[in-house]
Amino acid sequence: MATCPGCALLCDDIEVIVENNMIKETKNACRRGAARIKGCINRLAPSIAQKPSDLESAIRKAAEILRNAKSPMLFGWSNSTCEAQAKGIQLAKKLGAVIDDTSSFCQGLLIEKFLQKKFRTCTLEEVRNNADILVYWGSDAQDSEPRHLSRFSYFPRGESRQRGYEEDRIAIAIDVRESNTAKICKGHFYRIQPKGDREFILALIDALSGKVPAYEPKKILELASILKKAEFGVIFAGIGLTYSIKDDFDILVLLADKIPNFHIMPMVGHYNMRGFNENLFRETGFVNRVKFDGKVVHDNKYSIVEAFQEKSIDALLIVGSDPLSSLPRSLIRHLTSIPVICIDPCVTMTSKIAAVTIPCAASGIESAGTAIRMDGKIIELSKIIGSDYLADEELLTRLMGAL
Amino acid sequence: MVTVMELYQLLPKTNCKICGESTCMAFSVALLGRKKNISDCTPILEENFKKQKEKLESLLLPSAGAGETGMIVHPEICTGCGNCVVACPVDVANDPRGAAIGCAPTNDKVIFRVIDGKVVASNIKECRRFGKNKVLCYACIDPCPTGAIEFV
Amino acid sequence: MGLDVGKFMKNPEYELKITTYRDIFQVEAQERDRFGKDYEKLSACIVMSKNDLAKMGLKSGDRVKVTNNYGSIVVEVKESKRDEPGGVAFMVNSPWSNVLVSDETGGKGIPEFKNITAKISLVKEEITTFESLMESFRKCL
Ligand code: SF4
Ligand code: SF4
Ligand code: SF4
Numbered sequence: 001m002a003t004c005p006g007c008a009l010l011c012d013d014i015e016v017i018v019e020n021n022m023i024k025e026t027k028n029a030c031r032r033g034a035a036r037i038k039g040c041i042n043r044l045a046p047s048i049a050q051k052p053s054d055l056e057s058a059i060r061k062a063a064e065i066l067r068n069a070k071s072p073m074l075f076g077w078s079n080s081t082c083e084a085q086a087k088g089i090q091l092a093k094k095l096g097a098v099i100d101d102t103s104s105f106c107q108g109l110l111i112e113k114f115l116q117k118k119f120r121t122c123t124l125e126e127v128r129n130n131a132d133i134l135v136y137w138g139s140d141a142q143d144s145e146p147r148h149l150s151r152f153s154y155f156p157r158g159e160s161r162q163r164g165y166e167e168d169r170i171a172i173a174i175d176v177r178e179s180n181t182a183k184i185c186k187g188h189f190y191r192i193q194p195k196g197d198r199e200f201i202l203a204l205i206d207a208l209s210g211k212v213p214a215y216e217p218k219k220i221l222e223l224a225s226i227l228k229k230a231e232f233g234v235i236f237a238g239i240g241l242t243y244s245i246k247d248d249f250d251i252l253v254l255l256a257d258k259i260p261n262f263h264i265m266p267m268v269g270h271y272n273m274r275g276f277n278e279n280l281f282r283e284t285g286f287v288n289r290v291k292f293d294g295k296v297v298h299d300n301k302y303s304i305v306e307a308f309q310e311k312s313i314d315a316l317l318i319v320g321s322d323p324l325s326s327l328p329r330s331l332i333r334h335l336t337s338i339p340v341i342c343i344d345p346c347v348t349m350t351s352k353i354a355a356v357t358i359p360c361a362a363s364g365i366e367s368a369g370t371a372i373r374m375d376g377k378i379i380e381l382s383k384i385i386g387s388d389y390l391a392d393e394e395l396l397t398r399l400m401g402a403l
Numbered sequence: 404m405v406t407v408m409e410l411y412q413l414l415p416k417t418n419c420k421i422c423g424e425s426t427c428m429a430f431s432v433a434l435l436g437r438k439k440n441i442s443d444c445t446p447i448l449e450e451n452f453k454k455q456k457e458k459l460e461s462l463l464l465p466s467a468g469a470g471e472t473g474m475i476v477h478p479e480i481c482t483g484c485g486n487c488v489v490a491c492p493v494d495v496a497n498d499p500r501g502a503a504i505g506c507a508p509t510n511d512k513v514i515f516r517v518i519d520g521k522v523v524a525s526n527i528k529e530c531r532r533f534g535k536n537k538v539l540c541y542a543c544i545d546p547c548p549t550g551a552i553e554f555v
Numbered sequence: 556m557g558l559d560v561g562k563f564m565k566n567p568e569y570e571l572k573i574t575t576y577r578d579i580f581q582v583e584a585q586e587r588d589r590f591g592k593d594y595e596k597l598s599a600c601i602v603m604s605k606n607d608l609a610k611m612g613l614k615s616g617d618r619v620k621v622t623n624n625y626g627s628i629v630v631e632v633k634e635s636k637r638d639e640p641g642g643v644a645f646m647v648n649s650p651w652s653n654v655l656v657s658d659e660t661g662g663k664g665i666p667e668f669k670n671i672t673a674k675i676s677l678v679k680e681e682i683t684t685f686e687s688l689m690e691s692f693r694k695c696l
């Protein structure tokens with residue numbers, strides 16, 4: 001059995017058939033996972049200034065860039081093992097650098113609340129065994145964490161849910177779009193306008209407090225009465241919800257207070273984003289956007305987005321991420337004016353403009369380690385096939401040595 | 404998803420009856436239901452229908468093998484989510500410690516398995532829609548996010 | 556900096572709200588080859604409701620230019636398979652949709668990926684390729 005590093009569900013029931021050290025077939029992994037396990041066709045090669053080099057020189061050049069930088073940033077991390085993340089944090093300390101990860105413009109805000117224990121939460125196994133009301137809010141699990149409904153939430157039979165989805169569970173979707181997940185929640189889909197989540201929450205709180213909500217009263221009252229009946233409810237909070245209420249997150253806490261039988265769980269895409277958040281939190285008390293400046297300083301200006309906005313960094317090390325592809329083009333002008341070092345298994349848009357590229361093994365496929373599932377459970381990653389590529393953890397160790 | 408009309412549009416439309424059906428339309432229905440093969444229509448085997456024949460083959464290919472039960476699986480639109488694996492009552496009954504509780508199937512008696520990220524159906528004769536006590540089961544159709552499973 | 560915004564558009568322009576989403580088939584294509592044609596095809600498109608298409612005189616397969624203050628791209632129109640009421644169009648999260656995302660973050664570090672306003676109009680131009688996106692980055696250098 002192998003673990004799939006395709007998303008933060010980290011399915012550990014995958015069978016992989018390997019022939020001549022090549023992946024021939026995967027069993028049980030979804031389409032997303034199968035694609036991740038089979039890997040990319042464009043492997044990254046070591047380079048300096050867009051010219052081929054050897055690994056040692058690339059590492060030396062990367063060390064030189066970081067050493068000479070006044071305010072370097074280390075970014076990425078959600079596709080790395082916990083071990084590599086810990087190394088990254090050490091490296092940031094040593095350099096007095098800023099460290100941030102993709103959660104900074106994703107689910108970081110939400111996960112921070114979990115680590116601060118602001119929400120009642122539970123494990124996915126508890127969901128499988130007990131949950132009766134499931135709310136997918138701003139989350140299209142079917143496309144982002146495709147086996148979420150089949151492995152844990154809606155379809156499986158659980159200890160106190162022997163009749164499974166047919167009679168024992170209700171799945172609800174709240175979204176701006178009738179997603180694939182919403183399609184499965186047939187009859188329990190609540191469509192909201194973009195940025196309409198806040199209004200919806202407030203109306204729901206009213207309905208739960210016995211008031212007539214100001215907005216779509218009939219639908220909201222109906223939803224409130226379903227939620228009230230829950231023995232073990234779960235709200236799966238997706239990125240749609242996080243983005244929409246990012247300026248006033250406490251209203252989700254307020255809502256959770258009104259439905260004491262509910263648990264909140266963050267939906268996480270990248271396989272070890274939560275791992276980075278937990279590692280940095282343990283070290284600093286913050287999940288991202290930290291500068292090691294003799295002491296720990298946390299500030300929004302240490303987010304990758306604001307750092308680009310303010311042009312405040314002068315070198316960038318990226319591990320397992322592609323900001324050129326995932327950030328607004330209006331923001332990345334700064335990225336193209338500073339030296340960038342890319343550590344990645346694959347060629348990315350960012351690596352195409354990088355000053356130094358350093359190839360690594362595909363983690364969870366060509367190198368092992370641990371990662372943290374979206375609900376906080378630690379999962380072992382497997383080394384499915386051997387390769388000549390070094391793990392990102394090993395590369396970071398060498399990079400630190402070369403400083 | 405292939406429809407009778409799509410198949411019909413590709414046939415010679417002469418209603419010559421060589422295939423044993425009374426019209427090309429009837430032949431389309433039989434094709435979709437896997438009761439006839441493309442080669443039963445000998446006129447379409449001729450060179451000038453080559454393109455149309457190839458198109459027909461590609462439309463019908465994904466479901467080849469589903470045979471008499473009429474189940475058609477469209478792997479090209481399947482996400483491999485496994486909802487059908489866990490929801491099918493046959494899988495639940497035959498694999499209570501695997502598929503039934505959301506885990507990977509633990510034996511070969513299940514109908515649905517996910518291979519290379521796409522669903523593969525086997526043991527189709529076990530399906531509740533067939534046999535002596537058949538019932539109109541929708542447990543693999545309703546949970547599918549993309550309509551990758553259908554019965555004709 | 557847009558990709559040469561045409562100054563004299565003869566086709567009518569409509570204002571549009573766009574929100575981004577994720578699509579498993581596009582993610583699959585990205586995992587395999589983020590420079591490939593499959594990824595481009597699954598990214599460079601905009602999904603619209605039947606109502607909106609009728610209102611704007613568009614149909615599946617048309618090419619449209621989507622433009623705002625942050626940039627401009629040409630993508631393919633797809634009709635939503637679902638019964639959408641309209642008023643909002645959908646683009647899968649990708650370097651294409653990212654051309655249209657604002658740089659205003661209010662100092663909070665999170666761009667408005669899911670709340671985009673743009674103008675849309677029918678064009679004959681080719682769909683914005685990956686190469687031309689990459690080229691527009693290099694120009695920033
Ligand atoms: S759900 Fe996520 S972890 Fe599980 S197989 Fe799919 S991609 Fe991999
Ligand atoms: S043999 Fe072919 S052309 Fe003739 S009736 Fe049958 S389908 Fe039509
Ligand atoms: S129809 Fe029912 S029994 Fe038959 S394969 Fe589908 S879920 Fe299983």
Ligand code: SF4
Nearest residue numbers: 481482484485487547
């Ligand atoms: S439910 Fe549909 S999409 Fe999911 S694995 Fe089964 S056939 Fe594929």
